[in-house]
Amino acid sequence: MKLTVVGGGSTYTPELVDGFARLRDTLPVEELVLVDPAAERLELVGGLARRIFAKQGHPGRVVTTSDLDQGVEGADAVLLQLRVGGQAAREQDETWPLECGCVGQETTGAGGLAKALRTVPVVLEIAERVRNANPKAWIIDFTNPVGIVTRALLQAGHRTVGLCNVAIGFQRSFARLLGVTPADVHLDHVGLNHLTWETGVRLGGPEGENVLPKLIAEHGDSIIEGMGLPRALLDRLGAVPSYYLRYYYAHDEVVRELRTKPSRAAEVAAMERQLLDMYGDPALDEKPALLAKRGGAYYSEAAVDLTASLLGGGGSPYQVVNAYNKGTLPFLPDDAVIEVQAAVGPQGPAPLPVAAVDPLYAGLMANVTAYEELALEAALHGGRDRVFRALLAHPLIGQYAYADALTDLLIAHNREHLAWA
Template identity: 70%
Template sequence: MKLAVVGGGSTYTPELIDGFARLREDLPVSEIALVDPDAGRLERVAGISRRMLARAGHPARVVATGSLEEGVAGAQAVLLQLRVGGQAAREVDETLPLRCGCVGQETTGAGGLAKALRTVPVVLELAAKIPPDAWIVDFTNPVGIVTRALLDAGHRAVGLCNVAIGFQRRFAARLGVAPGRISLGHVGLNHLTWERAVHLDGRDVLPELIASHGREIADEVGLPLELITRLGAVPSYYLRYFYAHDEVVREQRTRPSRAAEVAAMEARLLELYGDPAVDTKPELLDRRGGAFYSEAAVALVASLLGDRGDVQVVNLRNAGTLPFLPGEAVVEVPARITAAGPVPLPVEPVEPLYAGLIAHVSAYETLALEAALYGGADRVADALLAHPLIGQEAIARELTGLLLEANRAYLPWTAL
């Protein structure tokens, strides 16, 4: 079995390789093609990937290439993990919105829109060269928008995020049980989700979890325990950008950006990857983000290719799952994974407190995708105006000018 990783020079990649090595029985990979235009990064990442597999006694061959066509040829699944513009562009995404009093974040708000504008056209150009029978697993942010772009273009695509598996693993640890015994009542959009139930062997134990571990959970998601107790649900930590917007802006204005922190980590990780003596995943990678990404990716690819029919949380077409959204929207919910693709499970009616925000952000995502596909300052301004973290015409117009100027090198239509 051949897998390809587009963006294979990412510092995330050894996390994937670690999962392939540990979970070889689930996903018997014989060839892993790492595709990346940055030859320097790719050489280092491919080197440590080969050493990790050799140490684990895994027989898979690692091929490093700058040619997309070569990398994806014959692949049964292609993982996308791109960052168009690198950490430098992310730094702008996280700091520029602060000038207008808005949250600076790389996947939501104005920063998330800028990332979508840069990323969607590149992803679609790459996807057009991927064999049509290969599954595309998208880990590239903003996952919901990118996945919808891929689906709209007719690709066999599923979006993947590590938020749900992170919750599953942490809840299992607190309960002292194997993760496989835990399933989630996970609902929403990518990076806009709530855990409304935590089932242990079919029994909802979320009230017990909140009662016994509420303070720890609240600290993890950065929201007041009183809110979590009142909701009877656990919001993802991305909800803090909505529920505590002004507090987050004040914090962001007084500390280095996450992009700056990650850039420093990446520099050190690349040094480690280039050391011939390093043949295990560095501990520093755990602080880079993407925890449990490898487990989630292996499980999803194994189920898509092996028709396992198990349940996983993925990003897929709404198709009536949330009746207050259009069918073509992309939602993040539990789904049964088959060789024909993911099939969403029925979802209990969503409370207005959540449904309103989900619908609001989903409408923004539709406008954001149109702006990414067709360009135009007015489309960008409309998307910003529709986003609940912005929503004011003067701010939307100011941000439009700032974002387009900062991203001019990535948006050819701005020169027209």
């Protein structure tokens, strides 16, 4: 089995490699190819990847290359984890929206649109080259904004599934609180990427007992800790929102905070410099503890599980993925990309039936789905008017004066990445 990671020079990659090494019985990788145009950091990451494999006795081979076509040739699955423009572009995404009093964040709002505009054309070009190399290869997208990027890939006819680590993070934390194994926990997870709610927590599978009310009653303080939302909101919702919902439920509070502290991009950039220094140490043969602060917790386990299922191995029968709606949520278009539990196998994901969705969530989902449709149009075809329409549709913006000003700022800060600008 050959797996290729595009964006393999990312500091995330040792997390992924560690999962491949630990879970080799689930996903027996014979050749792991790391592809990245940044040759220097690729060699640092690749060296650590080889040492991780060696320490854990993994027989697979780790190959590094800056040649995309060579890297994807014959690959059974290709994982995308790239960042067009790097942390410098992220820094801009998180700062210029604040000039208009809007959230600056890399996956939602105006910053998220900027990332989509930079990313979609690049990902589609990569995907075409994957298809030319092996039409049967699966493309697993971890590149944000996952919902929009996955929709672009699916609309272009690629064998694609989108992946996020939010759900597996909740699964692991709920399992600890309940004193059970993660495999015992099945989430009623519903929404769009980075716009999701856990409306049920079931023991044993989709038909198991829903213990979410008990979880909230007994562990609500622990669940909400770190989200920046009040415990009372958790009780009133009767569901657990993704931490990304704070950008919607406490927008003005978040803007005030962002204006008074360093950006997350600046923190991550500093962390990446430390990590790359560590990766260059020939004595390091495991992922360092600092990597946990970088984000992406359990990404490797989710990626192994999904890849194994798609390639006919022993992955979990149900997994939270990003896939076409196809009637699962009747209030959204069939070609919307939703994030829900699905049965996953070699034919791809088949979303499980979802109970009626509370209008409190459905309304916001429908609004953001409309924005994502307009965002994809802007990413595919360009033009100031398309950018403006997408920004005006976004519930975190919604006022024409803000949308107009943000359109100019977005184009000014991203001109080098926009072929039409």
